[in-house]
Amino acid sequence: MNKVVKNADDAIQGIRDGMTIMLGGFGLCGIPENSISSIVKAGIKDLTCISNNAGVDDFGIGLMLQSKLVRKMISSYVGENAEFERQLLSGELEVELLPQGTLAERCRAAGAGIPAFYTPAGFGTEIAEGKETREFGEKQFIMEKAFESDFAIVKAWKGDTDGNLIYKATARNFNPMMAMAGKITIAEVEELVEPGELDPNFIHTPSIFVNRIFQGTDYEKRIEQRTIRQN
Amino acid sequence: MNKVVKNADDAIQGIRDGMTIMLGGFGLCGIPENSISSIVKAGIKDLTCISNNAGVDDFGIGLMLQSKLVRKMISSYVGENAEFERQLLSGELEVELLPQGTLAERCRAAGAGIPAFYTPAGFGTEIAEGKETREFGEKQFIMEKAFESDFAIVKAWKGDTDGNLIYKATARNFNPMMAMAGKITIAEVEELVEPGELDPNFIHTPSIFVNRIFQGTDYEKRIEQRTIRQN
């Protein structure tokens, strides 16, 4: 069984119009750049995207929005994107906003075979509307369910051909939980190595969660807020 | 704020008769040997211990059982211990058995601020008795709650003085979740280093979960099943 595919075009085979996909990343940090390009190129549409953010106008999921491929975004924060706002106001795009921790935990639950859990986040707010609430130990909680998705697409720093992954710094973010959660998980990595080259004690995503892996190319790694100090 | 304490005797200060404590380890692998010795020496009794196993007669939690310090064990597997069996049959000791994954997840839930979750493990069995059950997507689940504990005691390979921990090989097991779960978390480590010496990208337990840390001594690391092959 070979999990290695040649490139993003091969990796996204089977993603079809109308599917639900998870995309790792926080802002533009740790996003699966190659796979997004291939989805745009393939024109796969009516997608529901679970991703903490929606990119910027000309990068990240913003590229999918430009091509009108996204029917619904499930995110915690969707600023910095004019085309997003236009599609939302015109009714072309649907948005479901969730607390960031709830978004992360619903991914993790999916990857852990936990169908539902309770969280305090959003109790008493409109996020709780239509959801069950319940008291434990005199505190109020909302019941949240595991996400269901067809594909999860994550970006890692290094991976081996068995599918073990490590991430770099804060580019880790949602990627490990989404890797666990996909019915089929696609991983793109900056560097693909042979099994045994990654220390088994320091792997972030065990191979069992990854179905397809490839070494990406031409990572742009755009920076949203380039803040510097004078030395 | 200095989290570093001199030794296990200092680390276990505040653990009192009747408390609930979590102890990391799987079998005799990755158990907090030093802290167990100090608890035995201090004679802290009527303890409820949450730990996957109960040690062997003369090592691990078995030492606490010998001294009759344990009122109740919450575990998934308690074989290999004659004194345990004697106390159980005589009614001196109470045991609550839980599926291993449920045990792990109830620790993790406690450390994640999740008061309850649903798992399929044990549905239809006596483990489900007295627990709520519920159907999600045509499958049946049990509601399990986060553990409540006063102290968690874990054993790590290396730690820094800020409280960051890394574990070695399968000595990791329950330790990371228990480190998250304790109201107060005590970590004993084989090697205590300065902050910055552990790679920030490869830390298993972030410092925020650890309240007290010390470098242990004289680790015996007893092996339960010494299985070898001829080379």
Add this chain to the structure above:
Amino acid sequence: MLTKEQIAQRIAQELQDGYYVNLGIGIPTLVANYVPAGINVTLQSENGLLGMGPFPTESEIDADLINAGKQTVTTLSGSVFFDSATSFAMIRSGRVDLTVLGAMEVNDKGDIANWKIPGKMVKGMGGAMDLVASAQNIIVAMQHTNRSGASKLLSKLTLPVTGLGCVKKIVTNLCVIDVTPRGFELKELAPGISIDDVHNATEGNLLAEGEIPEIQF
């Protein structure tokens, strides 16, 4: 009649390339010795190891590296360690392709009992309840009858249940049986065993339709 090793060998024929497999203690452990040529499987040990290797040599022994049976083991290229919560995340989310377990009893609905005998010291279920509640593909490896000769393939369990409707296939010293909505379906016979032998040793509802081939190795 099959030996324990032959039961393991027959189960190994069910392995497919790329499978992640969890093997229980006892006969299931032996399955690892019979992985067919050209097939690559990865063993999951629920205490926190994926890619379990053979027992260590004397010089390789590491007290920090054990399997779920608390035996010293080794790693392989591509092995990975993780915590117990992640381990059972893999199991509950159905990422383990095949689970092989021993059993005290199985009934013709696929319910399994393998953790407790009332009146005897109960050691606990370990990871068995998580495994049987989650795995899509569970094969039971066991003797067809217990030490007193009573059938372990029943219409109704007499022992406390470990999990409901989860067993898909049973390989015993006598035969290979699929558990289907119709009950125990006899699929293959051990050398020298007749359909009648299996009928006599099976208390639950047994279907033996058409030609039943002999187990091939």
Add this chain to the structure above:
Amino acid sequence: MLTKEQIAQRIAQELQDGYYVNLGIGIPTLVANYVPAGINVTLQSENGLLGMGPFPTESEIDADLINAGKQTVTTLSGSVFFDSATSFAMIRSGRVDLTVLGAMEVNDKGDIANWKIPGKMVKGMGGAMDLVASAQNIIVAMQHTNRSGASKLLSKLTLPVTGLGCVKKIVTNLCVIDVTPRGFELKELAPGISIDDVHNATEGNLLAEGEIPEIQF
């Protein structure tokens, strides 16, 4: 009247040695510049960093190392990276000792609104709802009134709520207020500000008992 920097400076006086602190965007971010001497705090950034350092120099910039405001940052000795689930595990389990947030409105029960203005484009709550639902110790840093001069300290929120009964202390350009079961309790006044000034700028129930000292820096 306090400047934004002074609001941050006053909040920094609440820091205690060993605190783990989450600072929101805007004035809260400035708190990091005023950590008192002898006090060691660790900044948590909910995108996956504990021990956030200052902005990088030009040569230190790393696109893979940002904070929750998507700004490039650095690490310190003892820093640690983790995934988003672990980050919010810390937050929900109450391990973050102090959370400083901006707000659009706070009421005298400690409810906070800071994520949505009906009719305007909604960007989302990010981690704010998790933080306010979980933290034991939340301080709001904000201007006392909005741009049109209306009070942001209300008896009843007019905007969609972010979290209930969570705000413990408010530091504005005018004063320091504790939110207690009795309502807004005036604790300290900015230089040049009178109790009447605060009363006039506060729509919610304000208690000013005894001598109210001036904020000291």
